[in-house]
Amino acid sequence: MKAIFSLLLVLALVVIATVGAGAAKMQTIFAYCIPGTAFILFMVGFVCKIVSWAKRPVPFRIPTTGGQQQTLSWIAQNKWDNPSTGPQTFVRMVLEVLTFRSLFRNTKLVLRHDDGKNPIVAYVSAKWLWLFAILFHYGFLIVVIRHMRLFMQPVPMPIAFLDQADGILQILAPTIYISDVLLLSGATLLLLRRFFDAKVRYISLVNDYFPLFLILGVILSGMYMRYIAKVDIMAIKEVILGLLTLNYTVPANIDTSFFVHLFLVSTLLVYIPFSKLMHMGGVFLSPTRNMPNDTRINHYVNPWNNPAVKPHSYESYEDEFRGPMFEAGLPLEKNPEEAA
Amino acid sequence: MAKIIKPDELLKSINYTPPAANWMDLPNDLSPGRFAYPAKQDKVEYLMHEIPGQFGNPRQWRPEDVDWKLPSNWKEIVMNGFRERLDKYRSLKLFMDICVRCGACADKCHYFIGSGDPKNMPVLRAELMRSIYRGEFTLAGKILGKLTGARVMEEDVLKEWFLYFYQCTECRRCSLFCPYGIDTAEVTMMARELLHLVGVNINWILEPVANCTRTGNHLGIQPHAFKDIVEFMVDDIETITGKHLNVPLNEKGHEVIFITPSGDVFADPGIYTFMGYLMLFDAIGLDYTLSTYASEGGNFGLFTSADTMKALNGKMYAEANRLGAKWILGGECGHMWRVVNQYMDTMNGDMQGPQMKTPVSPITGTVFENAKQTKMVHIAEFTADLIKHGKLKLDKSRNSDIIATFHDSCNPARAMGMFEEPRYVLKNVVDQFYEMPENTIREQTFCCAGGSGLNTDEIMEIRMRGGLPRGNALRYVQEKNGVNTMACVCAIDRATLIPLADYWAPGVKITGLHELVGNALILDGEQERTMNLRQEPLPGMEEE
Numbered sequence: 001m002k003a004i005f006s007l008l009l010v011l012a013l014v015v016i017a018t019v020g021a022g023a024a025k026m027q028t029i030f031a032y033c034i035p036g037t038a039f040i041l042f043m044v045g046f047v048c049k050i051v052s053w054a055k056r057p058v059p060f061r062i063p064t065t066g067g068q069q070q071t072l073s074w075i076a077q078n079k080w081d082n083p084s085t086g087p088q089t090f091v092r093m094v095l096e097v098l099t100f101r102s103l104f105r106n107t108k109l110v111l112r113h114d115d116g117k118n119p120i121v122a123y124v125s126a127k128w129l130w131l132f133a134i135l136f137h138y139g140f141l142i143v144v145i146r147h148m149r150l151f152m153q154p155v156p157m158p159i160a161f162l163d164q165a166d167g168i169l170q171i172l173a174p175t176i177y178i179s180d181v182l183l184l185s186g187a188t189l190l191l192l193r194r195f196f197d198a199k200v201r202y203i204s205l206v207n208d209y210f211p212l213f214l215i216l217g218v219i220l221s222g223m224y225m226r227y228i229a230k231v232d233i234m235a236i237k238e239v240i241l242g243l244l245t246l247n248y249t250v251p252a253n254i255d256t257s258f259f260v261h262l263f264l265v266s267t268l269l270v271y272i273p274f275s276k277l278m279h280m281g282g283v284f285l286s287p288t289r290n291m292p293n294d295t296r297i298n299h300y301v302n303p304w305n306n307p308a309v310k311p312h313s314y315e316s317y318e319d320e321f322r323g324p325m326f327e328a329g330l331p332l333e334k335n336p337e338e339a340a
Numbered sequence: 341m342a343k344i345i346k347p348d349e350l351l352k353s354i355n356y357t358p359p360a361a362n363w364m365d366l367p368n369d370l371s372p373g374r375f376a377y378p379a380k381q382d383k384v385e386y387l388m389h390e391i392p393g394q395f396g397n398p399r400q401w402r403p404e405d406v407d408w409k410l411p412s413n414w415k416e417i418v419m420n421g422f423r424e425r426l427d428k429y430r431s432l433k434l435f436m437d438i439c440v441r442c443g444a445c446a447d448k449c450h451y452f453i454g455s456g457d458p459k460n461m462p463v464l465r466a467e468l469m470r471s472i473y474r475g476e477f478t479l480a481g482k483i484l485g486k487l488t489g490a491r492v493m494e495e496d497v498l499k500e501w502f503l504y505f506y507q508c509t510e511c512r513r514c515s516l517f518c519p520y521g522i523d524t525a526e527v528t529m530m531a532r533e534l535l536h537l538v539g540v541n542i543n544w545i546l547e548p549v550a551n552c553t554r555t556g557n558h559l560g561i562q563p564h565a566f567k568d569i570v571e572f573m574v575d576d577i578e579t580i581t582g583k584h585l586n587v588p589l590n591e592k593g594h595e596v597i598f599i600t601p602s603g604d605v606f607a608d609p610g611i612y613t614f615m616g617y618l619m620l621f622d623a624i625g626l627d628y629t630l631s632t633y634a635s636e637g638g639n640f641g642l643f644t645s646a647d648t649m650k651a652l653n654g655k656m657y658a659e660a661n662r663l664g665a666k667w668i669l670g671g672e673c674g675h676m677w678r679v680v681n682q683y684m685d686t687m688n689g690d691m692q693g694p695q696m697k698t699p700v701s702p703i704t705g706t707v708f709e710n711a712k713q714t715k716m717v718h719i720a721e722f723t724a725d726l727i728k729h730g731k732l733k734l735d736k737s738r739n740s741d742i743i744a745t746f747h748d749s750c751n752p753a754r755a756m757g758m759f760e761e762p763r764y765v766l767k768n769v770v771d772q773f774y775e776m777p778e779n780t781i782r783e784q785t786f787c788c789a790g791g792s793g794l795n796t797d798e799i800m801e802i803r804m805r806g807g808l809p810r811g812n813a814l815r816y817v818q819e820k821n822g823v824n825t826m827a828c829v830c831a832i833d834r835a836t837l838i839p840l841a842d843y844w845a846p847g848v849k850i851t852g853l854h855e856l857v858g859n860a861l862i863l864d865g866e867q868e869r870t871m872n873l874r875q876e877p878l879p880g881m882e883e884e
Contacts, residue, residue: 123777327564
């Protein structure tokens with residue numbers, strides 16, 4: 001239901017772009033107005049979101065420690081999973097962001113009821129989610145970088161090189177990109193996992209299906225342009241450079257699929273700052289990961305620490321229990337006569 | 341123990357397939373056994389006076405009743421509190437915003453593993469709050485509603501929060517596996533703070549908090565009674581070793597103040613651990629004192645609210661200053677060490693008097709650089725250092741009847757990272773030691789299912805369900821390696837693991853680390869030992 005709703009939403013977006021840019025000939029709107037506005041909304045929204053997190057205080061250092069702490073000199077510290085300095089924490093973050101280290105730990109719960117024998121709860125290695133996520137994210141990253149060749153004239157060496165390397169398999173014509181395969185399979189597998197893992201299906205919302213379908217729409221429309229419609233890439237580059245140089249003329253003979261692709265990308269850009277897709281920025285700010293485990297070593301300041309919160313004082317404690325403390329022979333600040 | 345179903349029936353009742361109905365439509369099950377008893381009115385009133393701004397609505401109420409006697413503006417109070425905390429904690433705001441519902445955490449929670457209840461999946465536990473965040477604070481949530489997982493605050497939601505945020509032990513296992521480090525403990529803490537504002541609370545937490553404020557410890561032991569208990573243990577040590585120990589109480593001018601959870605002075609098997617500490621201090625001639633005012637290492641404030649935690653924790657530095665101690669040595673306790681390691685200095689560091697210095701072991705000269713700011717050392721770190729330097733005379737054979745395993749407590753594991761120190765000590769006092777399976781120990785350890793103030797008997801079935809992962813791992817080494825003893829460094833564990841072991845791995849006994857140290861430790865001038873600290877015959881002495 002939630003998945004169908006999300007799929008219909010994405011299909012509606014495809015129809016809007018097809019009709020709008022194709023039949024209704026509103027090509028200037030779809031080539032320039034919408035993407036331009038979307039990009040601005042994305043930038044502003046993204047920055048606002050990051051700022052809204054960053055300006056909130058982190059009152060306590062609460063890293064989740066995943067290994068041996070810094071301790072006695074003869075016990076080896078697990079510096080990557082339990083960092084106690086800035087550089088160590090940096091390594092932890094790099095590993096988290098680039099290799100999805102926490103996800104790599106994933107296990108799958110298995111409960112076996114063997115009649116007559118003791119049931120076993122076991123935790124087996126489960127790297128599938130990690131693998132799908134890696135395929136998806138790295139596929140996406142390469143595709144985005146590769147697209148930069150459309151934004152720059154001349155194309156910088158590294159991007160041209162990446163473009164060549166990505167197409168090194170040279171199957172089909174035009175050459176199929178490896179990143180397209182990674183991204184498409186990653187997104188599809190993540191979607192299938194949402195359908196077929198009962199627990200994940202139970203927790204999934206439109207907020208989860210919609211971005212997946214939207215991204216699949218972006219991928220498929222992009223692949224359609226390249227492999228089936230075989231659009232004129234130079235004309236498209238003209239549009240994009242026009243967008244950057246504020247020269248709004250739409251070249252003739254651009255296939256409608258390009259406008260569908262661009263419209264879906266625009267929707268994605270606008271959607272990102274208001275959705276869970278902000279995890280791309282949020283992961284850098286997570287207090288359980290980006291802080292050293294060092295508050296026994298260094299003083300850390302809570303900006304809203306309230307000095308008025310004080311312990312119940314020893315004086316009131318002794319006042320209440322002075323009599324019995326005296327009888328028990330416990331040392332006192334004031335003996336009963338002094339206090340009286 | 342309250343009557344609960346048998347282990348095999350419990351196991352058969354677990355079903356991980358989620359129900360057909362949307363979780364938002366599932367009714368709250370508030371039948372007896374599903375919740376801990378609410379706090380007594382006088383305790384709430386006392387705490388409202390002592391720690392202002394944290395508590396509200398003291399009254400007599402029953403969770404099983406339809407009417408919870410909430411204040412008429414309860415929703416406003418909770419929503420304002422929610423908004424305020426979103427601004428005070430980046431963690432909360434971020435964790436509300438970035439979850440992608442990948443489900444990596446779903447099967448990591450001990451309560452989910454033992455119950456199959458979908459609302460015990462960490463992701464869904466957080467969604468209980470996130471759904472309100474969307475529905476009340478975001479535009480999209482207000483417009484699109486349930487499809488986007490948004491809903492508005494209602495009394496049933498508050499009741500659901502009470503049920504499920506008191507089925508989270510703040511153990512942080514989910515946070516370890518989350519690709520963004522989303523920590524359900526953080527969400528649970530916030531939810532509990534909000535519930536306290538409108539008087540929705542449990543007695544098992546607030547009575548200890550009130551006791552600790554007034555008498556210095558969770559159990560409400562008054563100073564003269566505390567002294568009696570210590571003397572009783574000194575007598576027991578004399579029976580066992582023939583040696584009478586001098587234990588300073590509330591004395592000024594000692595180098596170290598020793599603070600341990602009051603559970604260690606109150607009941608089996610904690611008292612044996614406490615006796616182990618006293619014997620250790622005698623063996624090395626430590627210049628220390630205990631305090632009755634700061635007679636609690638634990639801090640149920642951690643399970644209540646940040647300010648409550650701060651108020652209780654402040655006694656440690658206050659008493660160190662009053663007595664002139666240079667540094668603090670802390671006993672075996674789980675959540676105590678989360679507070680000491682991650683909150684203490686930030687909250688109360690400015691209370692440290694000028695006499696406090698970076699801890700240095702007076703016996704070995706080791707400087708505890710990792711505690712130079714808090715001035716507080718864990719006794720497992722301290723003892724490991726003593727053993728490494730050969731300062732303890734140990735006779736392992738006294739523990740030769742013990743085949744041990746070690747339970748990592750949640751907080752020393754995932755909020756500190758103390759893994760090798762207790763193991764080093766353990767391996768030096770027992771001969772036979774076997775680890776439980778690797779996905780159940782160290783940073784992946786499972787909770788005793790009684791942490792965060794849930795070690796109360798009225799929710800025994802919930803505890804035994806949550807205890808399944810630990811119990812099953814224990815059972816595994818019991819059958820495979822003959823393990824008969826599980827050591828731990830946590831006072832709550834010493835209370836909760838006993839029924840857990842009786843239920844899931846009968847025959848395994850629970851000990852603190854320093855009970856085993858006390859058994860092995862040879863004191864100067866002691867008589868030949870014939871019994872262990874429990875006054876059971878030592879191996880080879882059974883005939884006498």
